[in-house]
Amino acid sequence: MATFALYNYEFEISLPDDTTPTLFGGESPVVAAKENFNRRQDVFAELLNHDQDGTTPIAYNSKNGKQDYKHKWLMKPQDGIYYFRLLHEHKIKLHDEDMNEHPAGDFLGCRVFFDNRDGIQRLAIEMNSSFGKLSTVEDILARGLNEAMGKRYFLKVRLEHLLKPSRFWEIVCDRTSYPKGFSKMNLYFPPINLERLSEHIDYIINKGRATLGSDSTVSFKAPSGTALSLDPKDEWTNNMVTSASAIGGNDAITLFPIGKKKVQVGHDNYEEINLSDDKLNQIEHGDMGLFGLDDIKAKLKTGI
Incomplete structure (x- = not known):
């Protein structure tokens, strides 16, 4: 059984310092931002779809920019559900029988769901020790998403965890x-x-x-x-x-x-859901079963 913390995500306009319209009749950032905000869930779906298919990848990194975090999509987006694993690489050194060093990467990770169905806007982050604290994962996700959304759509996303x-x-x-x-x-x-x-x-x-x-x-x-x-x-x-x-x-x-x-009251206080390992493994291997994502969708709507 895997345990996930639940979040709401909401959108805000994020304008650059220079909001001057581009030359030759280009649209100003202010106008573009308002238009994109009005279709914010569609914009977010576009952002995630282009990341999943490799058209325009999203880069996730540490606050100081010294560490990049890979992410691996675990299924093709379906019914507004997006599912990937955020990876944390630890550099280690292996030794052979002659004690020669062989650098290697040891990956840990946590799984992430975005439920972008109309009116839902729900995020779930797997609770494990791969990044130490959930707040670290929140920060990585928000920074990567906002960097991409700000440049492309003049929007940003805010993550707020639900409380018990x-x-x-x-x-x-x-x-x-x-x-x-x-x-x-x-x-x-x-x-x-x-x-x-x-x-x-x-x-x-x-x-x-x-x-x-x-x-x-x-x-x-x-x-x-x-x-x-x-x-x-x-x-x-x-x-x-x-x-x-x-x-x-x-x-x-x-x-x-x-x-x-x-x-x-919200400090280190997370509303949680449990998802079956068997169900997650089925999804990750492309076997949706008779009811597809129904169980996952129901759990992601907890409290709605």
Whole structure:
């Protein structure tokens, strides 16, 4: 069984410093960016398709540019699903019986799914030790995609990992670590252009105002000398945690314990799915079976 962390991905316009139209009637970056943003999922599909067929490969590398990361496509894109393995090469030296050195590359990797079906925009990254931390894989993917998208389409992509809502309540109910409770809670919402996530924000903000009398900054602060009433049995609070977790990101929910440092509920907190090794192997060997990608599609829609 392979375990994957779930993400939402969303698009933003990314303009160069010089937005002057090209000569001879060329389209300006501003106009091109707006047109591409309006068809952003089609643009993203085009980007990944051209990488898979070798027309215009995407380069993935380290932040300092000193290490390139290969990637190997594991199936031909189908039904909006894109599947490849990001590879991490470790240089090693082998020795023969005469103790002569023979440099070699030892590859580890993690598998990656992009679900680019209409309105889904879901990413899944395999959780293993090949890159040390998931945040490293996020950084590599985002940098490679944004380098390509920025140059070709004047767009960029933002990755936000989903959270396990249970982690919020584990923190809130930890009276040993936080005996005095919490004086403030901040909710952060990145720019949203995916309709299914907008519904979560509408619920949190509009319903939250009615329930708590909060302002539009979505920062809930208890009166001086008191603590927030965070009750898992309260309908709005419980649904708020679920919604904020579905939007995702490290900064989605920040709690401020009385007398202690703030706690980011999203830190090292990932909503996970499990995919069968047999099913993955079938897909990788071109054997889709009777129901094809149906099982994978259903798992990638978790929480939607």
